[in-house]
Amino acid sequence: MTERTPLVEIRNAKKRFGAVQALRGVDLAVYSGEVLGLVGDNAAGKSTLMKVISGAYIPDEGEIFIDGKRAHITSPEDSRRLGIEMVYQDFALANNLDVAANVFLGREMVRWSLGPLKIMNKRAMEAGARDLIDNLKIDIDSVRLKVENLSGGQRQAVAIGRVTAFNAKVIIMDEPTAALSVAAIGKVLDLIRELKTQGCAIILISHRLEDVYEVGDRIIVLRQGRKVADRPIGEDIHQFREEIVAYMVGAKDDFSPEAATV
Amino acid sequence: MDIQNAVTDTSTMLNRVRSRSPGFLRARELPIAIVFLGLCLFFWQEKPDVFLRPANLAIIMRFVATFGLLAIGELLVIITGGIDLSVGSMTALTGVLVATLIMKGFGAVPPFDALLGDTSPIAILPAIIVVLFFGGLVGLWHGLFVTKLHIPPFIITLGTWLMARGAAAYITRGYPIVFPSDSAFLNLGQGKVTLGDGANALQIPNMFIVLVVAAVVVAFILNATTLGRHIYAVGGNTEAARVSGINVDRVRMFSFVASGMMGALVGILLASRLGQGTPTVGTAYELWAIAATVIGGTSLFGGEGTVLGVILGAAIMGVMQNGMVLLNVSSYLQEIVLGVVLVIAVTWDMWRRHRQT
Numbered sequence: 001m002t003e004r005t006p007l008v009e010i011r012n013a014k015k016r017f018g019a020v021q022a023l024r025g026v027d028l029a030v031y032s033g034e035v036l037g038l039v040g041d042n043a044a045g046k047s048t049l050m051k052v053i054s055g056a057y058i059p060d061e062g063e064i065f066i067d068g069k070r071a072h073i074t075s076p077e078d079s080r081r082l083g084i085e086m087v088y089q090d091f092a093l094a095n096n097l098d099v100a101a102n103v104f105l106g107r108e109m110v111r112w113s114l115g116p117l118k119i120m121n122k123r124a125m126e127a128g129a130r131d132l133i134d135n136l137k138i139d140i141d142s143v144r145l146k147v148e149n150l151s152g153g154q155r156q157a158v159a160i161g162r163v164t165a166f167n168a169k170v171i172i173m174d175e176p177t178a179a180l181s182v183a184a185i186g187k188v189l190d191l192i193r194e195l196k197t198q199g200c201a202i203i204l205i206s207h208r209l210e211d212v213y214e215v216g217d218r219i220i221v222l223r224q225g226r227k228v229a230d231r232p233i234g235e236d237i238h239q240f241r242e243e244i245v246a247y248m249v250g251a252k253d254d255f256s257p258e259a260a261t262v
Numbered sequence: 263m264d265i266q267n268a269v270t271d272t273s274t275m276l277n278r279v280r281s282r283s284p285g286f287l288r289a290r291e292l293p294i295a296i297v298f299l300g301l302c303l304f305f306w307q308e309k310p311d312v313f314l315r316p317a318n319l320a321i322i323m324r325f326v327a328t329f330g331l332l333a334i335g336e337l338l339v340i341i342t343g344g345i346d347l348s349v350g351s352m353t354a355l356t357g358v359l360v361a362t363l364i365m366k367g368f369g370a371v372p373p374f375d376a377l378l379g380d381t382s383p384i385a386i387l388p389a390i391i392v393v394l395f396f397g398g399l400v401g402l403w404h405g406l407f408v409t410k411l412h413i414p415p416f417i418i419t420l421g422t423w424l425m426a427r428g429a430a431a432y433i434t435r436g437y438p439i440v441f442p443s444d445s446a447f448l449n450l451g452q453g454k455v456t457l458g459d460g461a462n463a464l465q466i467p468n469m470f471i472v473l474v475v476a477a478v479v480v481a482f483i484l485n486a487t488t489l490g491r492h493i494y495a496v497g498g499n500t501e502a503a504r505v506s507g508i509n510v511d512r513v514r515m516f517s518f519v520a521s522g523m524m525g526a527l528v529g530i531l532l533a534s535r536l537g538q539g540t541p542t543v544g545t546a547y548e549l550w551a552i553a554a555t556v557i558g559g560t561s562l563f564g565g566e567g568t569v570l571g572v573i574l575g576a577a578i579m580g581v582m583q584n585g586m587v588l589l590n591v592s593s594y595l596q597e598i599v600l601g602v603v604l605v606i607a608v609t610w611d612m613w614r615r616h617r618q619t
Contacts, residue, residue: 054505056505075507076504076505076506076507077507080507086505088502088505090501092499092501092502092505092506093499093502094494094495094498094499094502094503094565095498095499095565096494096497096498096499096565096566097491097494097495097498101491101495105491105495105502105503105506105508106492106495106503106506106507106508107506107507108488108491110488116489117483117487117489118487118488118489119486119487120486120487120488120491122486
């Protein structure tokens with residue numbers, strides 16, 4: 001590995017929910033222009049780890065570094081301010097609002113303020129959303145359509161698009177292709193490649209190993225709250241699949257505590 | 263597969279038509295407005311000599327003002343996915359409070375009586391401000407229980423529904439507090455603005471003007487400000503709102519405070535209108551207000567509803583109630599009819615929603 005500074009690095013993340021130890025000390029680093037696949041069986045800790053990075057959960061232990069500097073992330077706003085954006089599995093869109101409103105949700109353009117009341121600049125937001133939709137070649141007729149009237153693929157495109165609208169450095173995608181048709185999956189993967197060439201770091205959580213293989217540069221496997229593999233993606237897909245599954249079910253483990261030298 | 267494609271094509275086509283037709287044709291309020299106008303035409307044709315008479319219009323406007331104001335507060339809570347059952351009892355408590363303060367001062371209000379003893383009455387405007395502030399505080403109380411302690415809005419406001427009614431009776435010992443007939447306070451609810459001359463001059467009750475002002479302010483907040491957008495977002499998808507960085511608790515808190523203040527506002531107006539603070543006033547008004555919001559197209563699941571719709575809902579109820587009185591319909595039958603209207607409104611809304619998805 002080169003001596004570059006990771007865009008985001010987590011050291012020794014631990015998180016417990018009641019009796020369940022969801023994360024048992026995980027290290028993770030992701031670099032600019034890199035797509036990092038994050039895989040693991042259900043309850044392996046993938047989503048918990050990502051929610052720690054995105055500020056939705058506060059870890060019990062562990063440190064987060066952004067561009068090599070120690071960061072204190074205690075809320076989603078903190079992580080957004082640092083350029084970390086998350087695309088959630090269930091789209092995280094307000095279906096009762098239109099496309100433009102969803103793209104700018106939580107950071108509306110403000111024309112002027114009247115005390116605590118902030119008057120929105122709706123026209124500018126609609127134009128901004130329109131540009132975004134066009135740039136990403138997303139097929140949506142009008143940004144004034146309510147999200148509830150869109151297809152699953154269109155919704156996912158909006159969910160990813162809204163994240164890219166704000167110069168994200170690190171984009172975390174939680175199962176972005178899980179609920180999509182084959183054609184829509186291809187478009188999402190194209191979108192990921194496009195973001196990568198723009199220098200974003202992307203963490204791709206997916207149970208679809210072929211997607212990770214196709215766009216990923218490196219893969220991390222979690223099992224029972226621990227990292228069991230961290231390796232580049234290179235070999236042919238059949239070998240890749242077999243090896244990763246072996247890690248996922250516990251047949252292989254590169255970081256086993258017994259093997260570790262103290 | 264072909265059928266699926268056909269369905270998808272049709273729905274995209276419908277969406278295209280919908281997104282390109284003029285705003286007023288897309289408005290959800292359009293069918294409600296048509297029903298309202300139809301009712302007006304019907305009663306006007308049945309009772310041409312009475313229905314449009316200024317005095318009768320003033321009666322309708324006072325009805326619409328009372329329930330419209332309560333329904334606007336209720337709307338803000340319902341959009342965020344909550345409900346406020348306290349507003350009817352709150353009109354009684356706040357009406358009694360404002361009457362007590364103006365007639366007797368703080369010394370007559372428990373628990374201040376023990377601390378202050380006899381006090382002199384306080385002036386009208388400070389009394390109104392104190393009572394509005396009190397309404398907001400009660401709303402804050404609801405908001406804190408809902409957001410911090412995760413008590414369902416239904417339960418915490420049901421608690422206030424009982425407590426406020428009880429407190430109103432306790433403060434007054436069950437008797438109304440009557441204003442002298444020359445009290446300036448009475449102008450608020452009984453006064454009106456007259457437009458034009460002669461017998462056909464239009465009389466607009468002050469209460470209705472208050473409604474219009476409140477409606478404009480709340481509609482502006484909902485449509486033009488970030489707060490309004492966040493209110494809809496919280497009701498549409500609370501989790502999405504949260505991860506988008508919206509302070510969900512503060513938004514919900516605001517809606518309860520606004521609803522509490524609307525309850526207090528109506529309490530003050532009704533006390534002035536009736537010339538007394540009565541502990542029995544406003545019984546079941548919260549249910550009428552909720553009915554008006556639902557008839558006006560508000561979804562009880564949250565995320566949808568407009569001020570215009572809600573006022574049209576209150577207006578439909580007001581015109582129907584008034585029209586049935588003019589036609590000498592038994593008051594028992596009136597309630598049946600209004601109940602039927604409510605059921606039709608909700609059923610139609612659910613049907614429309616199912617068809618859409």
